[in-house]
Every structure is written in structure tokens, then in C-alpha cells.
Amino acid sequence: MRGTMKLIMGNMFAGKTTELITRIDIMRKHGRKKVLILKPSIDTRSGAGKIKNFHGRAMDAIEIPINHAKSVLQAVHEEELRVGNKFDVIAIDEVQFFTFRSGIYRIINELLENEYDVIAAGLRLDFRGEPFGSTLDLVGLCEGMHNVTLLSSFCTMCGKPAHLPQRLIDGDPAPYESTQIQVGGKESYEARCYECHKLPGRPSVQ
Numbered sequence: 001m002r003g004t005m006k007l008i009m010g011n012m013f014a015g016k017t018t019e020l021i022t023r024i025d026i027m028r029k030h031g032r033k034k035v036l037i038l039k040p041s042i043d044t045r046s047g048a049g050k051i052k053n054f055h056g057r058a059m060d061a062i063e064i065p066i067n068h069a070k071s072v073l074q075a076v077h078e079e080e081l082r083v084g085n086k087f088d089v090i091a092i093d094e095v096q097f098f099t100f101r102s103g104i105y106r107i108i109n110e111l112l113e114n115e116y117d118v119i120a121a122g123l124r125l126d127f128r129g130e131p132f133g134s135t136l137d138l139v140g141l142c143e144g145m146h147n148v149t150l151l152s153s154f155c156t157m158c159g160k161p162a163h164l165p166q167r168l169i170d171g172d173p174a175p176y177e178s179t180q181i182q183v184g185g186k187e188s189y190e191a192r193c194y195e196c197h198k199l200p201g202r203p204s205v206q
């Protein structure tokens, strides 16, 4: 039987990884499910080979190169050989780093066809308030909105519900033209509401 896709998406500082870790815990402890955790190798915040929430709770994860999502299938196969049994669930954190072009949509579909359940967590929107990677595409693999969880945080400026990540470079709002994924540099992020989110240089709609 085809597996089930579940998606946890939302803003930064909204507890996506905490939600993922909690669900993995419950599946492992109470559902006796074998869960394999994957993450993009670009995510260095959590440390090598781990997913980690802001409370410091960590779980082991296999790293997948972002431009080669096909490695997901290889990683599942290799880990099954290593541990000697089939996994029930494949969990993927920071799924936004896989673009549609990486093939992640078709690869997750393949996992579902091969009877794995898949649970993925990712940022819905980037610092521009625009779709980040394949996160929103993956709604297409969910069988109903009950399988989609949308998490928001609170605005650091005014306390209202915050749906947008504010990127700051040396403390100032990053311009629209800066790259979607910035590695290194003195950047930081805050959760902001639509009113408090600042995006200098945003082009007008033609």
C-alpha cells in the first residue's frame, strides 16, 4: 500500500524541528516504527550527522547533498543493509534546501510508492516572503490538509503572529537581491509579521 506523506512547514523559530523530533519519538517509542532521519548536508547549524532543535535535543541523521536528492534512495538502501531491516518511515528535516530541480518531489513520490511513510519539515517562505525550495510543492504529495501542519512564530518587533523570516546583515534588513541561501557572513534571522518585515529593493509587480 502506498505510504502517507506528512508535511510540517512554517516560519523560523516556530518549532518545526521540535515537532518533527516529537513525532519521531512517538513513532519509535509507541508505534514501534523504524524511522530513518535524513537532512541536507548544507544544514550546519545542527552539527554533522544530527538534527537538533533549539532546546538542544538531537537525533542522528544521514546527510544528503542538496543538488543530488537521488542520494536519498541510496541512503535508505545502504542504511537498511547496515541495520538489517526495512524502515517504516523516512523523516527529512530542512527539506526547503532541496529545490524542485534536485528531483526531491519525484524521489519522495518513489518512497511513497515503495510503501514508506514520509514526514518532512521545512521553511515555507524565504527572507523575501517567497516560496523556499520544494516545501510548498510537497503539499502535492499530501492526501489531505490534515497531513499538513503550518507553524508560525511571534514577531520579535510587535509580538503578532509571524510568518516571515527577516534576514539581517550586520543588523540591517537584507536587500531583496541577496541570494536565497547565504552561507557564512554576519547574517542573522528574526521572525517578523507582515507589517514589521523589511525588504529593501523589492521590485514592484509589473
Ligand SMILES: [Zn+2]
Pocket (backbone or CB within 6 Å): 155, 156, 157, 158, 159, 160, 192, 193, 194, 195, 196, 197
Ligand atoms: Zn510585527
